[in-house]
Amino acid sequence: xxxxxxxxxxxxxxVALGAALLGLxxxxxxxFAFLRRQSLIGDAMSHAALPGIAxxxxxxxxxxxxxxxxxxxxxxxxxxxxxxKVVNLTRxxxxxxxxxxxxxxxxxxxxxxxxxxxxxxxxxxxxxxxLFGQAATxxxxxxxxxxxxxxxxxxxxxxxxxELKLLSFDRDFxxxxxxxxxRLELLLTSLLVIAIVIGLQTVGVVLMSAxxxxxxxxxRQWTDRMGVMVVLSSFFGAVSGVAGAVISSLSNNLPTGPxxxxxxxxxxxxxxxxxxxxxxxxxxVQKKRNNRKLQLQAVMExxxxxxxxxxxxxxxxxxxxxxxxxxxxxxxxxxxxxxKSRGLAQSSDDDNWSLTETGIKEAGANVMKFxxxx
Amino acid sequence: xxxxxxxxxxxxxxxxxNPVLWDIDFTVPKGVLLAIVGPxxxxxxxxxxxxxxxxxSAAGNVLIFGKPYSEVRRRVGYVPQRGSVDWDFPTTVLDVxxxxxxxxxxxxxxxxxxxxxxxxxxxxxxxxEKYSDRQINQLSGGQQQRVFLARALIQDxxxxxMDEPFQGVDATTERAIIKILKELRxxxxxxxxVHHDLQTVPEYFDxxxxxxxxxxxxxxxxxxxxxxxxxxxxxxxxxxLTQHSAxxxxxGAEIETTDNTKSDIK
Numbered sequence: 332x333x334x335x336x337x338x339x340x341x342x343x344x345x346v347a348l349g350a351a352l353l354g355l356x357x358x359x360x361x362x363f364a365f366l367r368r369q370s371l372i373g374d375a376m377s378h379a380a381l382p383g384i385a386x387x388x389x390x391x392x393x394x395x396x397x398x399x400x401x402x403x404x405x406x407x408x409x410x411x412x413x414x415x416k417v418v419n420l421t422r423x424x425x426x427x428x429x430x431x432x433x434x435x436x437x438x439x440x441x442x443x444x445x446x447x448x449x450x451x452x453x454x455x456x457x458x459x460x461x462l463f464g465q466a467a468t469x470x471x472x473x474x475x476x477x478x479x480x481x482x483x484x485x486x487x488x489x490x491x492x493x494e495l496k497l498l499s500f501d502r503d504f505x506x507x508x509x510x511x512x513x514r515l516e517l518l519l520t521s522l523l524v525i526a527i528v529i530g531l532q533t534v535g536v537v538l539m540s541a542x543x544x545x546x547x548x549x550x551r552q553w554t555d556r557m558g559v560m561v562v563l564s565s566f567f568g569a570v571s572g573v574a575g576a577v578i579s580s581l582s583n584n585l586p587t588g589p590x591x592x593x594x595x596x597x598x599x600x601x602x603x604x605x606x607x608x609x610x611x612x613x614x615x616v617q618k619k620r621n622n623r624k625l626q627l628q629a630v631m632e633x634x635x636x637x638x639x640x641x642x643x644x645x646x647x648x649x650x651x652x653x654x655x656x657x658x659x660x661x662x663x664x665x666x667x668x669x670x671k672s673r674g675l676a677q678s679s680d681d682d683n684w685s686l687t688e689t690g691i692k693e694a695g696a697n698v699m700k701f702x703x704x705x
Numbered sequence: 706x707x708x709x710x711x712x713x714x715x716x717x718x719x720x721x722x723n724p725v726l727w728d729i730d731f732t733v734p735k736g737v738l739l740a741i742v743g744p745x746x747x748x749x750x751x752x753x754x755x756x757x758x759x760x761x762s763a764a765g766n767v768l769i770f771g772k773p774y775s776e777v778r779r780r781v782g783y784v785p786q787r788g789s790v791d792w793d794f795p796t797t798v799l800d801v802x803x804x805x806x807x808x809x810x811x812x813x814x815x816x817x818x819x820x821x822x823x824x825x826x827x828x829x830x831x832x833x834e835k836y837s838d839r840q841i842n843q844l845s846g847g848q849q850q851r852v853f854l855a856r857a858l859i860q861d862x863x864x865x866x867m868d869e870p871f872q873g874v875d876a877t878t879e880r881a882i883i884k885i886l887k888e889l890r891x892x893x894x895x896x897x898x899v900h901h902d903l904q905t906v907p908e909y910f911d912x913x914x915x916x917x918x919x920x921x922x923x924x925x926x927x928x929x930x931x932x933x934x935x936x937x938x939x940x941x942x943x944x945x946l947t948q949h950s951a952x953x954x955x956x957g958a959e960i961e962t963t964d965n966t967k968s969d970i971k
Contacts, residue, residue, distance in 0.1 A: 366794065490813055497807055501790045503759050504856075507783045508808030555840040557795045
């Protein structure tokens with residue numbers, strides 16, 4: 332297979348473009364959901380969209396993408412509205428409300444889907460691609476629909492950047508500043524629903540929420556700026572979208588949704604492990620560095636203590652003495668080498684060590700500083 | 706008689722069936738530093754939020770400069786409780802302070818050079834100019850509080866509402882806040898502070914409202930901040946140890962809890 336020729340292939344180009352678009356939009360809007368600690372609402376929205384797709388087909392008899400997506404958006408939006416109402420009007424908390432609406436809507440959607448599949452006409456086939464997504468079925472006109480929905484979403488996000496940031500960071504202060512926070516919340520919810528709907532044909536209702544949750548989670552590891560975070564999150568979403576869609580298109584019967592999500596998970600795992608500052612590896616390295624610094628100081632202090640036991644402060648002591656003194660710290664030999672290289676310690680032979688004149692001064696100052704802190 | 710800049714009448718707020726605030730009446734004259742004081746659950750924060758239209762009232766009326774709050778919003782500054790936001794939010798100190806300019810900017814317009822200068826000035830006033838590029842998750846509690854204060858300062862308001870600005874802050878921050886409160890007063894501005902430290906009320910404030918769901922008393926500190934009123938507000942759960950302290954305002958009262966309201970009266 333000619334791998335370089337992939338993007339000259341018409342179908343693949345369409346698929347890649349569509350997947351990039353969906354990753355871009357869901358990554359951007361997902362950031363807001365992530366920062367507002369509402370990532371899971373995306374899960375409810377996407378599952379709730381399924382009956383909308385089925386009903387849109389049953390009512391119109393059309394399988395045009397735009398018709399199905401409008402149905403999906405209405406159902407997704409309705410599901411979210413129900414969640415808000417359940418939380419406000421009853422004593423059911425948000426997590427239960429989410430689970431409730433998600434399963435009720437999704438279950439209803441599955442029932443409708445089964446019903447549609449048993450209908451006698453031949454035209455009913457293919458709606459089940461909305462479960463796990465099927466990128467290979469993306470046509471140019473589908474991508475046009477996705478762009479027609481997605482580009483306005485991105486434009487509105489940029490336009491109301493300041494207001495949406497205020498909503499995400501400090502709702503009360505935003506309200507006090509004169510912005511109608513309820514309406515902004517409505518706007519953000521609608522944008523999020525559209526972002527999800529765009530991806531349904533490619534990723535599917537079951538896993539679309541991953542495209543809302545995962546990209547910002549990965550992006551947050553790399554940056555402390557909201558603007559950078561949105562851009563990175565979009566980028567991660569787009570990259571995994573393209574990678575997953577292309578891989579699944581190349582082999583038959585590989586559902587796109589799971590493939591994209593596996594690619595995205597790879598990025599998340601990599602970010603959590605290796606991102607500077609927040610990454611686990613970084614934290615482990617920091618910890619090791621701190622440990623070594625502490626060991627070094629301990630050995631230096633021990634040498635200082637020993638130097639004061641003798642008339643000649645430069646009297647050398649065996650390493651074994653230091654080892655017993657720093658029991659539990661370890662790293663005595665390494666610390667001694669480091670001290671030597673800094674001109675703070677010296678050895679008469681490999682086994683016997685003492686501080687140098689400068690070493691004694693510095694250790695003394697350290698001890699005083701330490702006492703001062705107490 | 707000086708002009709009253711805040712007039713609260715019959716204000717009642719309920720959460721489900723329970724009253725949180727009940728029939729509150731009080732007025733605040735221009736140019737005072739007012740402390741709202743009361744035990745935990747007395748409705749201090751709710752009162753502030755209701756005045757600012759953030760919490761719906763069941764009944765009653767609030768006038769600021771003789772008008773409903775929504776008409777005079779631009780003349781009002783607000784410092785929410787520091788704990789009400791996520792300090793791990795990915796943004797910088799300068800960015801948070803500039804949020805104070807969003808209201809004046811209105812929809813869609815972004816803060817520019819002028820707003821940035823205002824923000825840096827405000828950070829200078831709270832002694833945080835060196836921190837403008839700092840990520841907000843690297844701040845101490847006191848620094849967070851000063852950032853919130855700076856954000857309110859660039860609102861350039863005539864009345865400020867501050868929710869527990871002294872809660873859990875270091876001495877530097879406490880001094881910085883007091884300095885600014887006094888500056889604001891000398892500029893003729895009115896400041897309303899939800900406060901939890903009874904000991905410092907006579908020293909820091911000149912007007913006080915004692916609250917415990919109902920309004921217990923409201924007026925100049927020397928008239929209102931009395932043992933009897935405090936006992937009414939704190940429900941007899943406080944015992945007075947001393948009536949006199951060395952403070953210049955004289956009337957400092959030291960209070961010890963005999964019950965479980967301790968956290969509020971440290």
